[in-house]
Amino acid sequence: MSVLKDTATVNEEDANLLVLIIDTNPIVWRKSNFSLKEALRHILVFINAHLALKHDNDVAIIASHVGVSKFLYPIPMTHENSDKTIFPNMYQKFRVIDEKVIANMSALFEDVDTPNNYPDKASSMMAGALSMALCYINRITKADEIGHVKSRILIISVSPDSPYQYISIMNCIFSAQKLCIPIDVCKVYGSDTPVFLQQASHITGGKYLKLEMPQGLLQFLMIAFLPDRYNKKYLCLPGEERVDFGAACFCHKKIIDVGYVCSVCLSIFCRPLDECSTCRTRLTLTSVRQNGRVI
Amino acid sequence: MTKIINSNEELIDIDDEAQNANQQIGYAWEEEYKRSWDVLQEDEDGGLKHTVEHLQSRKRKRLERDTSIIKRGIIRHMFLIIDLSEAMLEKDLRPSRLDLTLSYAEQFILEFFDQNPISQLGVIVSKSGVAEKLMGLTGNPMDNINVLKKKNIDTDGEPSLQNALEMARSSLIHVPAHGSREILIIMGSLTSCDPGDINETIDNLVSENIRVSIVGLAAEVQICKLMCKKTKGTYGVVLNEAHFKDLLFEIIPPPPVSIVKSKSELVVMGFPRGVNESMPSLCACHSKPVSGGYICARCNSKICDLPTDCPICELTLVSSPHLARSYHHLFPVANFEEVPWSSAFTTHCYSCQMPFQTQPQVVKGRSNNVTSIDSSGRYNCPKCKKHFCIECDTFIHEVIHNCPGCLSTSENST
Secondary structure, three states: OOOOOOOOOOOOOOEEEEEEEEEOOHHHHHHOOOOHHHHHHHHHHHHHHHHHHOOOOEEEEEEEOOOEEEEEEOOOOOOOOOOOOOOOOOOHHHHHHHHHHHHHHHHHHHOOHHHHHOOOOOOOOHHHHHHHHHHHHHHHHHHOOOOOEEEEEEEEEOOOOOHHHHHHHHHHHHHHHHOOOOEEEEEOOOOOOOHHHHHHHHHHOOOEEEOOOHHHHHHHHHHHHOOOHHHHOOOOOOOOOOOOOOEEOOOOOOEEOEEEEEOOOOOEEOOOOOEOOOOOOEOEEOOOEEOOEEO | OEEEOOOOHHHHHHHHHHHHHHHOOOOHHHOOOOOHHHOOOOOOOOOOHHHHHHHHHHHHHOOOOOOOOOOEOOOEEEEEEEEOOHHHHOOOOOOOHHHHHHHHHHHHHHHHHHHOOOOEEEEEEEEOOEEEEEEEEEOOHHHHHHHOOHHHOOOOOOOOHHHHHHHHHHHHOOOOOOOEEEEEEEEOOOOEEEOOOHHHHHHHHHHOOEEEEEEEOOOOOHHHHHHHHHOOOOEEEOOOHHHHHHHHHOOOOOOEOOOOOOOOEEEEEEOOEEEOOOOOEEOOOOOOEEOOEEEOOOOOOEEOOOOEEOOOOOOEEOOHHHHHHOHHHHOOOOOOEEOOHHHOOOOEOOOOOOEOOOOOOOOOOOOOOHHHHOOOOOEEOOOOOOEEOHHHHHHHHHHHOOOHHHHOEOOOOO
């Protein structure tokens, strides 16, 4: 498996676009002893710090909610309703982003029907949020002709993986790898191993960090996720290195070393079957021949 | 040796004219000189925005692809045959046919392995009447690219289509039946220098289920056309540099398989564990000391990189992401439809938040700029009905293979 080690040429002067995906699953946040409101306060400080690092740094924030994923910032203005009062004690861009994010987040939470009608309440729409993030990055990168903008994705994740999203998340991961966009993952809460996102950070050359103490979110964000792609090359950041790509069979979800793969749909089984349970193709076993030579 | 020069010229002429009439573009060697500025026309304000957008949406047309869910041969075995005859030194494609072919071949190999990670590819060249196998079937793109470096390549004489095909056929004959067998030929010459009857070779190819696709650099050749038709491959003659790339890259998505012919099989594959060692040890594939690598699940030999076949016990070794990389061929995204102005009520692209144009007010008596207002710039997914801009549309279909709309709304996710 060739793993990308951020080989794109990154210069010190480059502008950084940070696309932040916040997992806002209210049910899971409720379970943790650290509220989303508190976390949002930390995240806003982190966003401001990112913007303050360089004049042309930019940020996009996407919420991955139950049953829906949505841009929190930037949202194109449909009509001018924001007041133009300027606080002399606060940098205008900080204030605009803070207000927008909070307003859009509360609008997201006011809509309770969508999450209620969605069957899988334990997970969030991570695949949709990642796809939107990649489309946004693609558009910004295309518009920037001199290659000045370098993008990265940071996921603040709480909820476990949804098996339904496996293929779409993997598609996103491979697109990110192709575009040389590292995906960093900050796992704030959740006991089970979120294998998809771990693979995401491993394949794209990002960092995966699970917080032992969610209360220290801001500190972890500042230390591990604030450095841009240029500076990361010189820093030794915390993160888990070992990732096991152990394959699980489709029939018993057992981790296997040697498996039988359907040549039509690539489903993995732990024992030979007569008919593929995924695509209903009649199968014959090919173990007597290897590489064409009859043994 | 007998030379095959085609006599069925009537057939060729008819096809050529039909193609030119359809596409309105001549071959590169028919053009006199290019005046790229003629294409650009300013609008009333002196801007070029509309022209550029019009060009983009025309470019998009050819990207419509087959999205029906069909069985595809995901595990492919392909030989790339490159003509190295003197005809490749022609400079009608810039910088020369040979240079362009080599650089496109490199891009092709990289993209081929990116999209078909568990497939294998080999390279055969043909010059001065003989064929030479530069690289046997391998799963490593770098092996193939290294043999195609400029310094190893020189041209001579005429190519031999039959010798090259026979060499590829004898190598593909051992490929297990679950994998598809394919040959891709890049051919610059109009003639071939063959030792026997090429029709027998073609019949053998057909009976062994080998698909032959040819990209011709000069003009259509009847025997090539016949061969591609019989073996169910594709045949194209390049018009210009960009069209050459398009023709090559059309081969990259896995071809559909007919269920009757190819046998569906269960393939034994190993999923090796990665190891990190403090002391380097020799790997089984290159016999070089490396620290870290993968351990074959069956015979415990160490290999450097996945996917590969274990050099000791010949077990196919992959990691689960390699299998996942091919899934998008099996579940493609539906083609988006263009949204007419009558239902273009959205203000911005769903996925990238780019504002859409609003409908221009049509001024009576001034309808000279029809091309720029006939498309609303919005494309909607037939499933989730969200509107996307053209940039996202192409990106979604070419790179992500996910519809952000369907994935971020609850209706279609179950």
